[in-house]
Amino acid sequence: MQKKGTIKKAVLAYSGGLDTSIILKWLVEEYGCEVIAFAADLGQGEELDFIPEKAKKTGASKCFIEDLREEFVRDFVFPMFRANAIYEGRYFLGTSIARPLIAKKQMEIALAEGADAVSHGATGKGNDQVRFELGYYHFDPSIHVIAPWREWDLNSRSALEAYAKKHGIPVPTSKKFPWSSDRNLLHISFEGDILEDPWAEAPEEMYVLSTRPEDAPDQPEFVEIEFKNGDPVAINGEQLSPANLLAKLNELGGKHGIGRIDLMENRYVGMKSRGVYETPGGTILEEAHRGVESITMDREVMHLRDSLIPRYAEMVYNGYWFAPEREALQTLIDDTQKTVNGMARVKLYKGHCRVVGRKSDTDSLFNVEFATFEADEVYNQADAEGFIKLNALRLRIRSMMNKKA
Known part of the structure; x- marks a missing residue:
């Protein structure tokens, strides 16, 4: 298929890793187009430091790094947590909920820069290709999407490394940590390598955000989280922005070894896949949110909302964040959260967190005169x-x- 001349300018969702570094050069070589690199800062920290220089050296005409941390937590993570959405009862959807925001910002850059195409590094086996592209088409139904993993013949890591060597693209030489990972303020995920054996335990050196529970402090720690309309607003009396609040909970949860999960999940494309996740702050947040709901939500309203959790979680997991059914369901869920105002006290101890106290000065439905x-x-x-x-x-x-x- 003749590619050169079909695209003039493309915006690439770029992480600076092996795949997207090669994709950047591949787009220049195969399509002969200008390539703009875009990286979203969702809380992955120092991983972004080298990106602008590497993108330019690999052939990008421009490189944008957008700080989306507050928007990510405020407009994507918090609405999802109002629904207590957990996919298949275990996965906190950390990667899933990040993709629609990346697609949104990528399309804004494409519009501003006059690009006629967008590209991503998701494989043809995964869920991310669906999540990215449903987002792209939501913002521009006529956009041209380039998904190299569905076009090229570089179908192995060795083939990618050979391509990188041929074109002088620096790649990590150490195979000490050969698994792939994705990190943001909500979680970090791990896939591949040893994890492809479902019987093998994930090695301890894999974990990044959390202390080994056995090595966590021998004394429990108590944290008080205040909620307003279903969203957390303060920790131990300190008002914090959404991103700073989640970062603080990550710190507290990681210290106590909270939020590790090892699961086999059902991908949207049909296969089962193993993932290991660390979600320390999200685990605490969901437990605390449930605690405040337990004292402020009407029984039948709560049961109705809970019956919709699997459907909502599927929408997020499968990439339908911008779909009308998710938006309609969000309206219902947000209405149920109007009375979720109060505070939960959570006990953190060696990999576990549980609510040990809850109160609401304005919306409590608990009446001791009836319950005594x-x-x-x-x-x-x-x-x-x-x-x-x-x-x-x-x-x-x-x-x-x-x-x-």
Whole structure:
């Protein structure tokens, strides 16, 4: 297929790793187009330091690094956590929720720079290709998407390294940490290499954000998290911005070995894949959020919302963040959070976190006069007899019919 001349300018989602470094050069060579590199700062820290220089040396005409940390947590992570969305009951969706924001900013740069194409480094086996491209088409239905992994014949790490050597692209020479990873303020993920054996335990040197639980402090630590309309706003009385708040929870959780998970997940494209994740702050946040909800949310509202968690989590995991069904569901979820105002006290200890106290000065539905085991003047226990008989009526009728038959 003739590629040269079909594209004039492309914006590449660029991490500076092996794949996207080669993709940058490959786009220049195969399409003969101008390539603009774009990296999103979502909290991966020093990983971004070398990117501008490397991108320019590899052939990029420009390199943008956008600090998206506050937007990421405020407009993507927090709305998802209002839903308590966990994919297949275990995965906190750290990679999944980052992709729509990257796609959004990438398309903004494409528009501003007059680019006629965008590109990414996701493989044809993974979920990220779907997440990126659904985002691209949401913002511009006519955009041209270049997915090199679906076009080229560089189908192995050795082939990529040979291409890099041929074109003078520096690549890491150490294979001490051969697995792939993705990091942002919500989590860090690990895939590949030894993890492709589902029986093998992940090596301790893999973990980045968390202390080994056995080595965590021998004394528990208590943290108080305040919520307003379902979003956390303060830790131990200190008001913090969304990004700073999550970073603080990561620090606290990592210190106590909280947030490690090893799972086999079902990818959208159909295969099972093993991933190891560290989500220290997110694990604490979800536990605390549940604690405040338990005292402020109506029972049936909570049960209805909880019944929608698997569907919401699937939307995020599969890449449908900008889809109308997710937006409609978000409206419902946000309405349920209007009364989620209060504070949770969470105990952190050797890999575990649990709510040990919850309160709300404005929206608590807990009334000790009704709930007490002591004497009260507001609840007639004899009323329970009729309540039980009415609820048992269909069961009694069914039993009578069975005996008659």
